[in-house]
Amino acid sequence: EIVMTQSPATLSVSPGERATLSCRASQRVNRNLAWYQQKPGQSPRLLIYDASTRATGIPARFSGSGSGTEFTLTISSLQSEDFAVYYCQQYNNWPPLTFGGGTKVEIK
Amino acid sequence: QLQLQESGPGLVKPSETLSLTCPVSGGSITSSSYFWGWIRQPPGKGLEWIGSIYYSGSTHYNPSLRSRLTISVDIYKNQFSLNLSSVSAADTAVYYCFSCDSGRCFVPFWGQGTLVTVSS
Numbered sequence: 001e002i003v004m005t006q007s008p009a010t011l012s013v014s015p016g017e018r019a020t021l022s023c024r025a026s027q028r029v030n031r032n033l034a035w036y037q038q039k040p041g042q043s044p045r046l047l048i049y050d051a052s053t054r055a056t057g058i059p060a061r062f063s064g065s066g067s068g069t070e071f072t073l074t075i076s077s078l079q080s081e082d083f084a085v086y087y088c089q090q091y092n093n094w095p096p097l098t099f100g101g102g103t104k105v106e107i108k
Numbered sequence: 109q110l111q112l113q114e115s116g117p118g119l120v121k122p123s124e125t126l127s128l129t130c131p132v133s134g135g136s137i138t139s140s141s142y143f144w145g146w147i148r149q150p151p152g153k154g155l156e157w158i159g160s161i162y163y164s165g166s167t168h169y170n171p172s173l174r175s176r177l178t179i180s181v182d183i184y185k186n187q188f189s190l191n192l193s194s195v196s197a198a199d200t201a202v203y204y205c206f207s208c209d210s211g212r213c214f215v216p217f218w219g220q221g222t223l224v225t226v227s228s
Binding site: 001032034036043046049050055089096097099100 | 212216
């Protein structure tokens with residue numbers, strides 16, 4: 001099973017600032033990595049797939065990078081609606097599909 | 109655009125079987141383009157993949173749940189189902205049904221989620 005590790009667990013950021021979230025895979029997953037945003041009481045929403053491709057309707061301030069075992073989600077200028085929990089997920093080698101433990105982005 | 113929505117009891121007694129269904133609209137469950145599956149999220153915790161099924165009936169299960177798990181497809185009702193037997197409090201979670209591309213399983217389509225509580 002590929003273990004996904006996200007850091008930090010919590011990120012405190014002021015509105016308008018840049019946020020950088022990390023995700024590490026225990027084995028190489030090539031670029032088969034997705035990012036999701038989840039707000040309280042809602043289903044997760046796909047932001048990024050194939051490590052760097054924005055899903056339909058996702059604003060350009062969200063960008064993904066990386067390959068192999070190290071990945072980054074960057075939010076260039078945080079808006080109020082971006083404060084949420086973010087998860088990474090690998091789909092290179094499954095079953096099982098595996099998710100990271102999440103990074104909570106909170107208002108500083 | 110696929111639409112999914114979980115249905116089933118919100119309360120299940122310990123040792124009994126948790127059963128949920130997920131009707132699919134906006135597409136056919138017999139499409140070769142998709143996997144269908146379930147993900148759960150215990151209160152305040154992260155996401156755990158439960159299992160997936162292809163329209164042919166081929167399944168993939170989380171090894172930690174395999175002995176208690178059955179996922180099936182009903183092509184006539186255009187829906188798929190989850191049965192998890194011998195539940196305990198540890199199975200209390202929000203359960204999401206989902207669909208992903210059969211080639212690359214990232215998840216663009218999620219149900220709204222349903223909270224299932226295991227309690228006597």
